[in-house]
Amino acid sequence: MTCRVCGAENGEPHFGGISCKACAAFFRRFVLSRKLKIVCTCKEKNHKSYPCRQCRMLKCMAIGMTRIKVQPMREKNVIKVPTPKFMSTLSLLSCNIIPRSCFNITKTVESWPEIDKKRKDLYGENTYELNFSELSNLAKTDTNLLWNLGEMIFPEVKILNADEKEAIICNFFPRWIIMECAIDYSTNYDYHSQLLKGDGLDRMLVKFYGSSMPDEKRMSDEDILKTFKQYWIHLYLVICEPFFQKKYDKVECIALFLLILFDDAYTNISEKSAQLCRNLRKVVLRELKGYHTDNDFTEMRFLNVISTLTSLERGEQDLQEEVLICGLNNVSLHEDFKAIVQMKKL
Structure with a gap:
């Protein structure tokens, strides 16, 4: 022809x-x-x-x-990383041999798989498909699961009254949200890196916030990204990436969990309860120090773990601001979640 x-x-x-x-x-x-x-x-x-x-x-x-x-052009040599179904947890992290002297940390490590199971039952099979509104609806129940673990490890905290317990949980949970994001970033690094390189993050944010707004009051995709993307970029680059670079193991993350759970920086608990929290933190720090010494870690590694607490506090401040902005832009969040995140602290 x-x-x-x-x-x-x-x-x-x-x-x-x-x-x-x-x-x-x-x-x-x-x-x-x-x-x-x-x-x-x-x-x-x-x-x-x-x-x-x-x-x-x-x-x-x-x-x-x-x-x-005409078939569209395809990207060359791109390996697609599948979207994880459930946020990575402490159970997926490795660790060295834990000395017997680290009794409380060991007990927490051993109990964590059961907590993972309960939280998976709570959040469902695919956490990544939940929007901000749906996640906020589950926050109160999640805090109770984590607090119950803390009570099991340190039964002494049962002496706290209901208001003091609530204050401690509200101080803890926003930092835990930030830390869990950092853990997930570290264990699913390829997936999150790909999100940042392409338009994956934009698409995720549009769905995460857009589907949490009433249809008649929904922001445009462009406005959603303009308003909220800055918080995620800061989370990824300033908190999650340094966390990933430090390569914390399971024991160190468990120690961080216990340290932020029993933080004593409150104005609305008694001095007796604040002292109890300080004593529990000393126990955790002593066990972490013993773990590092037994495994020949440097002094700097111990200091890095402690400095991460400050990083989590900065992330908490960003989260508080983000939740406030959500309220101004018709993002529907559960009242319990807003009360937890926005509780006034020192």
């Missing part, structure tokens, strides 16, 4: 018309080109020259070649 565009031999069916391979390749390149406009240049050329790109394209279309039959 003859190419119906240029008259060359060896014409074959391409994109709905009969053309040679050269004209088919031209048509495909033209369709996939990012140039929005071309003009005829035949008058500027020698009369013996081939037709210009515009005229050649019109010939292609005249013989029946259509754009929709």
Whole structure:
């Protein structure tokens, strides 16, 4: 067959018309080109020259070649990382041999798989599919699960009254949210890196916030990104990435969990209860120090763990601001969640 565009031999069916391979390749390149406009240049050329790109394209279309039959370009050498279904937890982290002197940390490590199971039952099989509103609805129950673990490890805290317990939980949970994001970032690093490189983060944020707003009051996609993306970029780059670089193991993360759970920086608990929290933190720090010493970790590693507490506090401040902005932009969040995040502290 003859190419119906240029008259060359060896014409074959391409994109709905009969053309040679050269004209088919031209048509495909033209369709996939990012140039929005071309003009005829035949008058500027020698009369013996081939037709210009515009005229050649019109010939292609005249013989029946259509754009929709051209396969879109595919990215080369891109390995797609599947979206995790459930946020990674402490159970997935490794650790060295824990000395017997670390009794409370060991007990927490051993109890964590059961907590994971209960939290998975609470959040469902695919945490990544939940929007902000749905996550906020589950926060109160989640705090109780984590507090019950703390009570099991340190039964002494049962002497706290209901208001003091509530104050401690409200101080703890926002920092725990930030820390859990950092753990998930560390254990699913390839997935989160891919989110940041492409438009994955934008798509995730539009769904996360947009589906948490009433339809009639929903912000535009552009406004959602303009308002909320800055918080996630800060979380990834300032908190999660340094956390990942420090390569904390399971014992160190358990220690951080207990340290933020029994923080004594409150104005609304008694001095006796604050002293109890300080004593429990001393126990955790002593056991962490013993773990580091037994495994020949440097003094700097111990200091790095402690400094992470300050990083989590900064993340908590960003979360408080974000929740306030959510209220101004019709993002529906459970009242219990807002009360936990926005409780006034020292």
